[in-house]
Amino acid sequence: MDAVVKKIARESAVKRPSQEEAEEAVRTLIAWAGDDPTRQGLIDTPKRVVKAYKEFFxxxxxxxxxxxxxxxxxxxxxxxxxxxxxxxxxxxxxxxxxxxxxxxxxxxxxxxxxxxxxxxxxxxxxxxxxxxxxxxxxxxxxxxxxxxxxxxxxxxxxxxxxxxxxxxxxxxxxxxxxxxxxxxxxxxxxxxxxxxxxxxxxxxxxxxx
CATH class of the missing domain: 3.30.1130.10 (GTP cyclohydrolase I, C-terminal domain/NADPH-dependent 7-cyano-7-deazaguanine reductase, N-terminal domain)
Known part of the structure; x- marks a missing residue:
């Protein structure tokens, strides 16, 4: 099978997490970086990052x-x-x-x-x-x-x-x-x-x- 066809098959088989799961993953990364994902400046950041990812990808x-x-x-x-x-x-x-x-x-x-x-x-x-x-x-x-x-x-x-x-x-x-x-x-x-x-x-x- 052609490599491109294999890549398309892999992509179509990927199970996408929910919006909530994606936002929680961003909170985890914020905390891992050393900041508090619940502080005012970051509270809406997970939602913004997920929205940006939709555009980026x-x-x-x-x-x-x-x-x-x-x-x-x-x-x-x-x-x-x-x-x-x-x-x-x-x-x-x-x-x-x-x-x-x-x-x-x-x-x-x-x-x-x-x-x-x-x-x-x-x-x-x-x-x-x-x-x-x-x-x-x-x-x-x-x-x-x-x-x-x-x-x-x-x-x-x-x-x-x-x-x-x-x-x-x-x-x-x-x-x-x-x-x-x-x-x-x-x-x-x-x-x-x-x-x-x-x-x-x-x-x-x-x-x-």
Whole structure:
């Protein structure tokens, strides 16, 4: 069974605690940190944290393949790079549940159809809103695009700053982690990879509305 399918199966099998159980877990962590969860400033914190978690990790309840399911055939035979760059995202490291923040640059070579460009950003957002490693997130996004669109090739570069490295451990701030993945013609054609990287690094042109 494909690793992605196994991961989806695990996620669907998880029994979620109740709201009350989740809030009690937050109280336990507050007390473990050394503070009193019943004091005035913290009394509503468990409820706020649980509400925030619903937003941080809403990607577990969303399907990236569904986001890519609506495609368009009326592209007049366009067969060159379709690219979205500078897709800002916020995710959380699965090792420490601390944020990592960055940008994704994604491109594909259409075969028979194209997808609405906002859907590519949506896929990034869905996977970012889960507990992640950057490497896994990179692979998941590319696999979803390849599976849903069956393009001639997909390219992805993610660059992010990990707070688990900035705020703890080695305490090195503003160190960027970069991951890439290429499939199809992007993987087999170095010139296409180079062109993708040039587009990632090219000036934006200063467009404004």
């Amino acid at each position: 809403k990607g577990y309840s969303e399907d990236p393949l569904q986001a890519l399911s609506r495609t368009f055939d009326e592209d007049e035979g366009y067969d060159d790079i379709v690219m979205l760059r500078d897709i800002e995202f916020n995710s959380h490291c699965e090792h420490h549940i601390v944020p990592f923040i960055g940008r994704a640059h994604v491109a594909y070579l259409p075969s028979d159809s194209v997808v609405g460009i906002s859907k590519l950003a949506r896929v990034v957002e869905i996977y970012a809103r889960r507990l992640q490693t950057q490497e896994t997130m990179t692979a998941q996004i590319v696999k979803a695009i390849d599976q849903a669109l069956k393009p001639r090739g997909t390219a992805l570069l993610i660059e992010a700053v990990h707070q688990c490295m900035s705020l703890r451990g080695v305490n090195k701030r503003n160190v960027s982690t970069i991951t890439t993945q290429f499939t199809g013609e992007f993987k087999s054609t170095p010139a296409l990879q180079a062109r993708f990287m040039e587009l990632v690094r090219a000036p934006s042109g200063g467009f404004s509305l």
